[in-house]
């Protein structure tokens with residue numbers, strides 16, 4: 096399902112093609128004081144509203160999200176409080192004769208290296224995961240998200256299986 100109206104919101108380098116996605120600079124999320132250019136206004140609220148509607152249609156019990164502790168440092172819609180509050184909203188947003196789905200964020204307390212280690216532990220196909228902000232077929236290797244991904248594998252002490260365009 097595409098959400099083309101996100102492009103019309105502007106403001107974010109991830110949805111506005113006139114703005115460049117930052118490359119070759121990893122933002123220290125703990126020290127970031129300004130809104131990152133990669134912030135998409137109300138993105139997770141919009142995505143969860145859409146997925147909540149679909150979950151109701153197909154009677155899904157849960158919606159899983161990949162929120163993690165690292166991104167929650169800079170993006171407030173990635174933390175436990177957001178998930179908890181959103182689940183309260185979802186109870187009221189779903190028809191009373193339906194069982195409301197619950198948003199689950201199993202990685203919400205983990206940093207990237209911990210997520211990678213957990214992936215290894217559960218034999219997740221990490222080579223099939225995708226992180227790049229540019230949305231191409233291959234990871235660019237230099238956008239902020241790719242840099243976080245690279246660092247995560249390095250800090251986890253796990254060989255990075257990602258096929259980056261720029262090594």
Ligand SMILES: [Zn+2]
Pocket residue numbers: 226227228229234235236237238239240241
């Ligand atoms: Zn990238």
